[in-house]
């Protein structure tokens with residue numbers, strides 16, 4: 001996984017992301033010309049899944065045959081079911097009665113269908129392995145799968161599980177982050193204008209925003225960070241103690257479940273000024289100073305990608321995908337929302353993913369550039 005998501009691998013797959021971002025732009029432009037509304041979360045999820053599919057599986061992943069849309073449908077179902085299952089496991093006893101086994105069955109049904117789709121794509125990949133349409137990521141996995149003497153034997157199921165984890169981990173979190181951030185941007189026209197001004201000054205109006213522009217767009221980066229602080233998709237981070245230990249005078253047994261409340265930490269009034277307000281500017285000052293102590297402190301109070309060995313391996317790609325997607329939507333379109341404000345109510349119920357309670361439906365209008 002680290003190999004597929006490291007800086008060098010990301011550099012080598014940049015062309016795929018450019019092509020998919022352009023496709024995303026054309027798709028929104030098409031809807032804008034037809035005056036059609038769209039759901040931002042759905043469009044973003046398909047963009048992320050198409051991008052990941054192409055990055056990992058090359059041309060065997062067919063955007064034209066809607067592989068990205070099919071993967072998206074499965075990951076939505078799995079996200080819903082599995083988070084209920086995780087919560088059910090943590091609060092084991094009281095929830096046993098409400099049917100963990102039924103939940104397990106539903107998860108298995110969806111997982112089998114997802115596996116069928118991944119198996120078909122894998123067979124297509126194997127058929128094309130000789131004609132330069134392969135990817136570094138899959139070639140490494142396939143080599144380990146075929147090598148009987150490999151130190152770690154990889155099975156076909158391992159490969160499919162890894163792909164499912166990639167789509168599942170990335171698609172939901174990136175699209176949900178995009179949706180939350182766009183909701184905040186729509187509700188704060190001053191921020192929308194400031195973002196657009198920054199993008200115009202760096203990118204101009206003759207080309208689309210691209211990844212290499214991002215280091216020169218600190219305000220865009222700050223908007224995404226502030227949105228992640230207020231609306232972390234991984235609001236709580238579950239862990240389990242692998243051995244008995246003492247922490248702060250408390251003796252904790254091996255096997256004990258621990259839930260870190262990242263949501264509360266990132267809204268703690270003792271460490272954040274005006275914790276419930278959307279103020280991207282706070283991240284501009286933090287990134288300017290860049291002192292080591294400050295960085296360490298940030299790591300402890302800013303946890304949208306989790307932390308430690310199970311922290312998100314897709315952090316860099318996640319930032320890149322979300323920032324370029326928002327960049328295109330602000331650079332190229334004006335937006336009409338339903339009503340005066342986006343309803344930022346949080347989804348309720350037994351959930352690990354923090355999502356908006358209502359879909360973010362809006363209508364794009366092609367931007368008229370004043371010369």
Ligand code: HEM
Nearest residue numbers: 169170173174177234237304305306307310311312314318
């Ligand atoms: C803005 C986008 C994203 C956010 C907010 C996000 C957030 C998270 C969080 C909170 C976790 C749990 C970390 C923990 O428990 O400490 C996680 C895990 C994970 N994420 Fe992300 N993620 C994002 C994008 C991505 C992308 C683009 C990928 C892959 C291409 C990815 C792959 C994964 C994987 C594989 C895991 C599981 C890691 C493990 O269990 O060892 N994520 N992510």
